[in-house]
Amino acid sequence: MRIINPNLENKLKKFGSDTAHICFNCGTCAAICPLFETSFPRKFMRYIQIGAEDKIMDEKLELFKCLHCGLCTSSCPKGADPGEVMLGLKRFVLDKLRRNQDV
Amino acid sequence: MFNPKDIIDILAENVKKTKNPFGVNKQKINSWYVNEDLPDKGEYLLFTGLMYQxxxxxxxxxxxxxxxEDSKFSKYSSLGRFVPRSLTNISLNALISKNNVDFSNEVLKSIITLLKNSNIDFLYSPDLDQYSGILLYDLGDEKYFKAHARTVANTLYQHNISKIITVDPHTTYALKVLYPKYIGINFEVYTYFELLNLTGDLEKEVVLHDPCFYGRYLELSHVPRNLLKNMGVEIKDILRNGKFTHCCGGPAESLSPKLASKIRENRVKQLKETNKLILTMCPICYTNLRKSTSNIMDLAIFLKDCVTT
Known part of the structure; x- marks a missing residue:
């Protein structure tokens, strides 16, 4: 069973990430990302939208593969700034890991 | 892939203790200037940010x-922690390659030649030249980035530094964008090639690899292009350039050297299509890309060779 956190995007604001709701999941970011991994970073935008905090924690290692190169942000047709959202998620996850010492 | 928290905690601890991510004495890292005749007064402070070093x-x-990576050792978090930590403290000095040290020194000395050649009034002070903390920012460690950046920015501010010359895209972004945003201290920041005044009739052809931070975040791609054009150098641009440049893969190296290599191969393939000399202007890009091609040069060394021969 998955627990949904409807306030996830609000919670992410203090980590500098508040644009995930703008994303309409077109997949341009995933198509252009130099990592060439399935639905990356698109799926993390979606996880935030649906409040899937558990999924983000489950896939936290993958999150850190993001190079912060900014190509997704430059290419996003909606201005949802996926690159900065990913950086905000890294901050959120690192903060949570340091608090819980959950490695 | 390594556990990011292990790596980040080690880097943050090192930055806190020694002001650089490797836990190494600064004098050991920063010695390129020792035999250089460098002014201690000037309009601009040359701030290398120690990235090349x-x-x-x-x-x-x-x-x-x-x-x-991906061996049985990296699977156990306790060992995953132990191995990189020992690398940064004990055995690191024995692994330093002379070629890499020579490259860094040559780039920085070339920049000195170029600044002098363009009559730029600059000073260099090893005490004021510090690491910017940018790696911690990129990995999401805002807390330790801010703590480090505050000490760097305050030191510069206390020494009445207002104009700064940087030499790499990561330090430039930190000082120009992140320090005002996170620390509230503004400097007038120029990367060295923005100040150069060079002309010539070289009849050379090159392809530029724009680093992500110059191409996208700072939108400076036109500057080296104009500079090279004024020197008679023709630029064979590829599709992925400027604002839409392709990452070299280097930033992935601290967490997954395998991933870095995959991205690098893709980028080098794009650049090689031109069959021209590849010019880079970032130490991370150069070091990563040259693992897949020898036809590559740092912009500073290329420019220095052009003005001195």
Missing amino acids: MIPYIEAVTSQLGKI
């Missing part, structure tokens, strides 16, 4: 990480 250390650590 850290290349030999980055390479030493990542080559070792590459050997144990």
Whole structure:
């Protein structure tokens, strides 16, 4: 069973990430990302939208593969700034890991 | 892939203790200037941010990480923690490659030649030249980035520094964008090639690899292009350039050398299509890309060779 956190995007604001709701999941970011991994970073935008905090924690290692190169942000047709959202998620996850010492 | 928290905690602890991510004495990292005749007064402060000087250390650590990535050792978090920590403290100095040190020194000395050649009134002070903390920012460690950046920015402010010359895209972004945003201290920041005044009739052809931070975040791609054009150098641009440049893969090296290599191969393939000399202007890009091609040069060395021959 998955627990949904409807306030996830609000919670992410203090980590500098508040644009995930703008994303309409077109997949341009995933198509252009130099990592060439399935639905990356698109799926993390979606996880935030649906409040899937558990999924983000489950896939936290993958999150850190993001190079912060900014190509997704430059290419996003909606201005949802996926690159900065990913950086905000890294901050959120690192903060949570340091608090819980959950490695 | 290594556990990011392990790596970040080590880097943050090192930055806190020694002001650089490798836990190494600064004098050991920053010695390129010793035999240079450098002014101690001037309009601009040359601030290298130690990125070029850290290349030999980055390479030493990542080559070792590459050997144990996905091996049975990296699967156990306790060992995953132990291995990189020992690399940064004990055995690192033995792994430093002279070629990497020579490259870093040559780039920085070339920049001095170029600044002098363009009559730029600059000073260099090893005490004021510090690491910017940018790696911590990129990995999401806002807390330790801010703590470090505050001490760097305050030191510059206390010494009445207002104009700064940087030499790499990561330090430039930190000082120009992140320090005002996170620390509230503004400097007038120029990367060295923005100040150069060079002309010539070289009849050479090159392809530029724009670093992500110059191409996208700082939108400076036109500057080296105009500079090279004024020197008679023709630029064969590829599709992925400027604002839409392709990452070199280097930033992935501290967490996954395998991933870095995959991205690098893709980028080098794009650049090689032109069959021209590849010019880079970032120490991370150069060091990573040259693993897949020898037809590559740092912009500073290329420009210095052009003005001195």
